[in-house]
Amino acid sequence: MGLEAVLQKDGFLTTTIDAIVAWSRKSSVWPMPMGISCCAIEMIAAADPKYDIARFGSEVMRFSPRQSDLMIVAGTVTYKMAQVVRRIYDQMPEPKWVIAMGACTSSGGMYRSYSVVQGIDQFLPVDVYTAGCPPRPENLLNALMTIQEKISKTKARDFKNRSLAELEHSQN
Amino acid sequence: MNTKELIIEKVKEKFSESVEEISDFRDDLSITIKKDQIVNLGRFLKENSDLQFIMCKDVTAIDWATRKKRFTTVYHIYSFKLNYTLRLKSNIDDDPPTIETVSPIWPSANWYERETWDMYGIKFINHPDLRRMYMPEGFEHHPLKKDFPVLGIPGSLPLPNKAD
Numbered sequence A: 001m002g003l004e005a006v007l008q009k010d011g012f013l014t015t016t017i018d019a020i021v022a023w024s025r026k027s028s029v030w031p032m033p034m035g036i037s038c039c040a041i042e043m044i045a046a047a048d049p050k051y052d053i054a055r056f057g058s059e060v061m062r063f064s065p066r067q068s069d070l071m072i073v074a075g076t077v078t079y080k081m082a083q084v085v086r087r088i089y090d091q092m093p094e095p096k097w098v099i100a101m102g103a104c105t106s107s108g109g110m111y112r113s114y115s116v117v118q119g120i121d122q123f124l125p126v127d128v129y130t131a132g133c134p135p136r137p138e139n140l141l142n143a144l145m146t147i148q149e150k151i152s153k154t155k156a157r158d159f160k161n162r163s164l165a166e167l168e169h170s171q172n
Numbered sequence B: 001m002n003t004k005e006l007i008i009e010k011v012k013e014k015f016s017e018s019v020e021e022i023s024d025f026r027d028d029l030s031i032t033i034k035k036d037q038i039v040n041l042g043r044f045l046k047e048n049s050d051l052q053f054i055m056c057k058d059v060t061a062i063d064w065a066t067r068k069k070r071f072t073t074v075y076h077i078y079s080f081k082l083n084y085t086l087r088l089k090s091n092i093d094d095d096p097p098t099i100e101t102v103s104p105i106w107p108s109a110n111w112y113e114r115e116t117w118d119m120y121g122i123k124f125i126n127h128p129d130l131r132r133m134y135m136p137e138g139f140e141h142h143p144l145k146k147d148f149p150v151l152g153i154p155g156s157l158p159l160p161n162k163a164d
């Protein structure tokens, strides 16, 4: 598909920097699996041969936030855990995206209680919310494709150019 | 003599003064003891060679909300010798609620009592390390008390600022 065929035909192609940057970004979205509770199981299932998240270039689950582009928050976020989630999010390099997977992360879900954050959008910028308790792997893949669509519309300059001092500050 | 009769006899022999109630509901034996005797009773049950309740499986509490003796602490202890789980209870009437710790008898009670402190605000006197178990340090309330709202008290638990 795609590149090889074009190159064999003409030997060159014309595009814009923005398009090629967006295309490469969206084709290798490395997730940070923030699997906090039961939804994590479906997130793991999305990586198995049946659903195969690798088809979308996202098979590389990075347990180091510094190597990841997309945080999949899969599970019930308590107030105590919120501090940790935010800290990990802050360590991810820009550009970065967030999927709120499942009812709990989107709205607190069935845990309408004192200990659970009623929606992680109170402290994280969420790109896609995924319905379900838990959402099926297809649903997560759908969220991922939505993110890809979103990325394909971005321009390279959309993301802040942060100074070194600022980056160091956010990583400490 | 079956197990329950044995336990009742042994306990009555020594603690007849301070036992408030002995109930047998659906084959579960519960002994309610005066608050100041809980440690003595626990030690006796553990060290008596016929009983040997050497394991503490759980410590928790009940908030009765409107009763004068508002809190009841509940202990589940187990004897391998008798293969029997016994429940101990103790009513607390002081405010703020306090009771002597049983963690020197059963070290496993250490964390259970921390949890009970965290959730009900019952102070376990002489506990070696009475810190919160679940809620973050600095939290001021005890969520399983009946007067604590289910949805919590806004602002009592800090959230990170919204990231940009």
Ligand code: SF4
Residues within 6 Å of the ligand: A037, A038, A039, A040, A074, A075, A076, A101, A102, A103, A104, A105, A109, A132, A133, A134, A135
């Ligand atoms: S949304 Fe449902 S499956 Fe997902 S973490 Fe919450 S309770 Fe578990």
